[in-house]
Amino acid sequence: MLDFVQNNIFISLLIINYVIAIGTAFFIILNNRNPITTVSYILSLIVLPFVGLLIYFFFGQEYRKDKMFKRRKVFNNKKVKEWEKKLLVGEQKLDQYEDRFLDNQVNIVKLLQNNQKKPLTFGNDVGILLNGEKKFESLFKDIEQAKDYIHLEYYIFNSDKVGLQLIDILCKKAQEGIHIRVIYDYVGSALSGKQEKRMQSAGIEIFPFMPVWFPNLTRKLNYRDHRKIVIIDGTLGYVGGINVSDDYVNPCKKGYWRDTHLRIKGNAIKSLQSHFLLNWNFVSNQEIEITDSFFPKMENCGEIAVQIAASGPDSNWPHIMEAIFTAINSADKSIHITTPYFIPNDQILTALKTASRRGVEVKLLLPKKGDSWAAKYATNSYILDVLESDIEVYHYCKGMIHAKTMVIDGEFSSVGTSNMDYRSFEINFEINALIYNKEFSQKMIAIFNDDIEDCEQINIDEWKERGLVKRLKESFCRLWAPLL
Template identity: 35%
Template sequence: MRHFLPILALLGPGLLGGCASAPTPGVSRDLLAARASAGPGGSIDLIRRQGERFSGLPFLDGNRVELLVDGPATFGALTEAIHGARTRIDMESYEFDEEAGGRFADMLLAARARGVEVNLVYDAWGAAETSKALFNRLRTGGVRVVEFNPLGPNDRVPVALNKRDHRKLLLVDGRLAITGGVNISRVYQNAPRPEGADPEDQAWRDTDVRIEGPVVAQFARYFMETWRQQNGPPIADHPPTPRTPVGNMTVQAIDGAPDNDQPLIYRTLLSAIELADRSIHLTTGFFVPTPDLARALAAAARRGVDVQIVVPGQSDSSAAIAAGRAKYGDLLEAGVRIHERQGRVLHAKTAVVDGAWSAVGSSNLDWRSTVWNNEIDAIILGPEFGGRMETLFRHDVAASREITLEAWRARGLGERLREVGASLVETFL
């Protein structure tokens, strides 16, 4: 779906809702000064303070977090959660396709039949190839369904085509949240496919988290904001989530919204990069960095931080890969290590900084996630979860091809021309 947007971008800013510009990071000077004097592990406290300052929301203790390392694990957790729902299910997904979406529709209808309230938000563009009959079947069965930014009467193109709901979120009974990069799409079934098959027919590598505990209330708040902004039928706010600890994890929910000139996820990540003192390990399904992000990564590498990024070696958007490769030079020269994942279509969106600040969510390292999309991430603090993230990162690095500065400089003319062409529309990729 995503690879058609650059073509439409050429039709002009009137269609696309205006030109994109990246916000400035705005890390406070006192925290930057404190970075130099912070002892081992002190960066995490600085990043936490900055994150709470940006969002106005606290990090909450007492949560349980399970790392879901691929599509089958996530689909299993989603299925179990839906089957176990007693009172309410809220679901939000960019894609909701005919095959996987059809199976989840059956689960949601079964939950509704046993008396569970069910609310669904899907993106009009992400699910454009899904039949209206599937969503009508859900509505007929009592599920409240909201289409995010509809394409308009008779499927006409809307004025703000680029403002999409890229979130993937499930809330159950106000006690459990599952979020990350996994869409309700058949590509996450990870059935074996032949080498060289179309990316949409290959196995995809993604990451989600299953969260229980007090922080679920923050995720519920963001769901309700989207529901109301999209004029969904009236539904009640979630009851207050009990503060009784169910685990030992400290977590914060953060969002990025298309109507926000200073998207929280982007600012939070930039502050984590600027305050890091040991390591920055990023995994992303789309890498087309803004100038501020590229500068922050290069600056961190130059001050001795181990900066490594795992990006796709193949994708459903060849233009996004080309635009990202155009940025490799300055990063490699600064000492950033770049790895292109092989054997899977990489779609995960994760970060781990100094081994103890971790992010898992829907936001990529690109313009679209920065200035256009509705996104949501979970931020998890602590070395225990950070260690799991580092293990997953090392697994992806081992399955990747590292791009050296020498190899990048030796690339052919055809690749260079593709990079130039993709860079012309990089804000829309």
């Protein structure tokens, strides 16, 4: 036996691989996960010897109920819960708002209030910032005006030109006595140790989100903090698709980068704040004292109703996906979606197709090239399916479109960090602002129509004629859609 192993090392390793793979496959099946995800992982174990095991080892393990997420304690803090309760709108009051402006969207409000205790907030002013150059111009000015504290949370925080500009301002404000807390994702960011130490020396508290070190690599590599949040003095905040990187400021080395971010002033910042504090306690292992300064009383800043939806593997349900699903099913007239990655689960795909077939105008705006070849081909594999349900699909040709937006009936909008894909719905920590306002939503449709000017509409007959090689690439990448 020993001689056989020594003389047939590869075959022996292959046998060991498949023995482990069979055991792993049984474990995956017993977990009763999404059938598509289950099949994808089992297929990778069968057709990719050794590599399939690595894929599952690094990306496939389920930690939604893992104890490392149960350590998150901010929601157990009575003070935070008190503030959330004060902001909640009662059922009777919701009925009044339904008659005034919520219409079918009242179900979205109820869903998030029941699942996540996230209130519908009033008295907000919401500004739309197109592309990084506008976002950072506005953000830097607001940071300069900070009086008490600044909270930042980013998936990508790089030590490049725009990153150094932000660090310069933050260090200056810290030296003025402003309390600054920063969370950056360890995998997504390229923040140098030198700049991190510089911020710490200036008095800035900064922590990485789930650093990836052996032997904890498998537990942490897959679940990333994809949020982009800034909170200034508890009254002003930013949320959307734009990270801290030169790639988001035009002109950039990747060509033209089209993105959307929001500047919010008003009571919705209290919900953004609670999510930041939740993550802060998690990454810092601190029990931060919740004071009134985190949730200050404000006069009405505007007339817009906003609800914050957040999700991640620490939650019992995929809140953002469920909110999007509910919004699509509530549509009577139109659905406008812009997303860089369209790899929907069965629920969202079915909701969109049935909406179109019952007479709702559905338009999808996607990048033509994208910044990931695998995601691009996986996205393309869904296009014929939606075209056959009379959904209009547009390819953005000017550059990369990275905005993550949705508008329903010209009355309800979603802008945030969540893509239309498995990773955003199930794996990453995401956050979206849901805007219940007709005037704001009409602005979002106008922006959508402006973007269409830089698009080509996909013709179903021409799409069917694309080459066999492309179709094979699409089908292959679609198999791994839950992993992308």
